[in-house]
Amino acid sequence: xxxxxxxxxxxxxxxxxxxxxxxxxxxxxxxxxxxxxxxxxxxxxxxxxxxxxxxxxxxxxxxxxxxxxxxxxxxxxxxxxxxxxxxxxxxxxxxxxxxxxxxxxxxxxxxxxxxxxxxxxxxxxxxxxxxxxxxxxxxxxxxxxxxxxxxxxxxxxxxxxxxxxxxxxxxxxxxxxxxxxxxxxxxxxxxxxxxxxxxxxxxxxxxxxxxxxxxxxxxxxxxxxxxxxxxxxxxxxxxxxxxxxxxxxxxxxxxxxxxxxxxxxxxxxxxxxxxxxxxxxxxxxxxxxxxxxxxxxxxxxxxxxxxxxxxxxxxxxxxxxxxxxxxxxxxxxxxxxxxxxxxxxxxxxxxxxxxxxx
Amino acid sequence: xxxxxxxxxxxxxxxxxxxxxxxxxxxxxxxxxxxxxxxxxxxxxxxxxxxxxxxxxxxxxxxxxxxxxxxxxxxxxxxxxxxxxxxxxxxxx
Ligand code: SF4
Ligand code: SF4
Numbered sequence: 001x002x003x004x005x006x007x008x009x010x011x012x013x014x015x016x017x018x019x020x021x022x023x024x025x026x027x028x029x030x031x032x033x034x035x036x037x038x039x040x041x042x043x044x045x046x047x048x049x050x051x052x053x054x055x056x057x058x059x060x061x062x063x064x065x066x067x068x069x070x071x072x073x074x075x076x077x078x079x080x081x082x083x084x085x086x087x088x089x090x091x092x093x094x095x096x097x098x099x100x101x102x103x104x105x106x107x108x109x110x111x112x113x114x115x116x117x118x119x120x121x122x123x124x125x126x127x128x129x130x131x132x133x134x135x136x137x138x139x140x141x142x143x144x145x146x147x148x149x150x151x152x153x154x155x156x157x158x159x160x161x162x163x164x165x166x167x168x169x170x171x172x173x174x175x176x177x178x179x180x181x182x183x184x185x186x187x188x189x190x191x192x193x194x195x196x197x198x199x200x201x202x203x204x205x206x207x208x209x210x211x212x213x214x215x216x217x218x219x220x221x222x223x224x225x226x227x228x229x230x231x232x233x234x235x236x237x238x239x240x241x242x243x244x245x246x247x248x249x250x251x252x253x254x255x256x257x258x259x260x261x262x263x264x265x266x267x268x269x270x271x272x273x274x275x276x277x278x279x280x281x282x283x284x285x286x287x288x289x290x291x292x293x294x295x296x297x298x299x300x301x302x303x304x305x306x307x308x309x310x311x312x313x314x315x316x317x318x319x320x321x322x323x324x325x326x327x328x329x330x331x332x333x334x335x336x337x338x339x340x341x342x343x344x345x346x347x348x349x350x351x352x353x354x355x356x357x358x
Numbered sequence: 359x360x361x362x363x364x365x366x367x368x369x370x371x372x373x374x375x376x377x378x379x380x381x382x383x384x385x386x387x388x389x390x391x392x393x394x395x396x397x398x399x400x401x402x403x404x405x406x407x408x409x410x411x412x413x414x415x416x417x418x419x420x421x422x423x424x425x426x427x428x429x430x431x432x433x434x435x436x437x438x439x440x441x442x443x444x445x446x447x448x449x450x451x
Contacts, residue, residue, distance in 0.1 A: 143374030
C-alpha cells in the first residue's frame, strides 16, 4: 500500500503566540495564502489519492475565518479531521460551531502548568485563554488531547502538567520534546535539556502514568538528540504524509522547504496527484536508493529510513547524509557538540515573530 | 499490560475513534488522532457490533452467526488488543 494517509494542512503562518520552539520556518516566502476555494479543490484531490486523515494546523488555524466551511467540506469528503490549535479564540460558541461542522478531535497546545512560565514562553498572556479553550472543547464533547512541547524550562514540571491535563478532563496528554527546526533550531542551546533532566523526565512520565492509569493516556515523544538512533521521520519520506504550506507548496515534511534545490512545487501549478508521484521534492528521498553509507547497508533502514532529511541538511548541509542523531553517523559529533554546550538554565530566547505575508 | 475483559462488558469505540470505509480498498479502517488501523473482514465485523450496548458474549454470538470459524476466544483476544491500543473501551456494570 503506497499511498499517503495523512495530510498536514498548514492553513496560515499567522499566530498570536511567539513560542521560541516553534518549528515553523524562520523566514517564509512572500505569497498569498490558499483561499477556501483552493483548499476545497486540494482536499478533493487528496481524497482521491487515498488520504484518510486531515490535520489542520499552522500557525494558528483559528485565525482563518473560513475554518468552519473548510471542516464541513473535509468531513463531507470523508476525512478524519483533527485541529491543532493554541486555543486562542476558541470559546464555546466557536467550539460548538466546529463540532457541528464535523471536527473529530482537538489537539490543544499548552506551554506549562505554571501560569507565569507558560505566558512568558508563549510571549503572550494566554494561559487563561487556554484553560477556557480546554473547557470549551470538553463542554461540546469533542475529544481533547493536550500537547506540551518539552524544553529545559518546563521539563521539570511533568507532574503538575499531567495534573493540569487531568483536571481539564483531557482524554490524552502528549508530551513531546522540542524538535529542532525553524525557531526551535535557532533557540536550540537555550531549549535543550540536560541528560539528567531527560532521565528525570522519564521517571516523571512513568509516575504520572501510574497515577492516572486509564483516565488519562500519556504519550511521550522522546528527545532524538539524546537517543542512539534517529526517529522514523514522517514514517519515511514521501511515503505516508503530505504537508501543504499556507501558500500551496507541497512538501514531504514541514521542515523540508529549507532544503536547497529540492524542486518544490505548488498546488497552484500542478495537481496533487502528479506532485505526489512525480515531484522531485517527493521522489528525491523516497525509498532507499538515495542512501549512502552507513545507511545503505544498515538493517535499521527499514525502521528509521535513515532518520530525518531536514535534520541532516540543517546540521551537515547535505540532506542525503544519515541523520546526525544516529550514533553510526560520521556526523554524530555535531549532535554531541550541541549537547555539550547546554549552558546555564536561563539563556535569552528569540521569540517567534509573525511572517510579513499579508 | 493485558486488560481484564469480562463476557458481560459492553465494548465501544473510544471517544475520538471513528470507523470508516477506505475509499481505495473498501476495507474498514479505524481512524484516530495518531493514525489509521486497517481491519480485516472479521475484525471489522466485530468492531461493527461494538456499540456500547451489546456485551462481549453478544458480540461474539452475532459475529459467530456470520463467520462460523470465529470462536469467542478470538473475539476476546481481538477486543483485548484494541483496548490495549486505546481504540476501544469496555463499559462495565
Ligand atoms: S508553536 Fe507556538 S508560535 Fe508556533 S504556531 Fe504553535 S502556538 Fe504558534
Ligand atoms: S545508519 Fe542510517 S539506517 Fe542505520 S540506524 Fe543510522 S540512520 Fe538509521
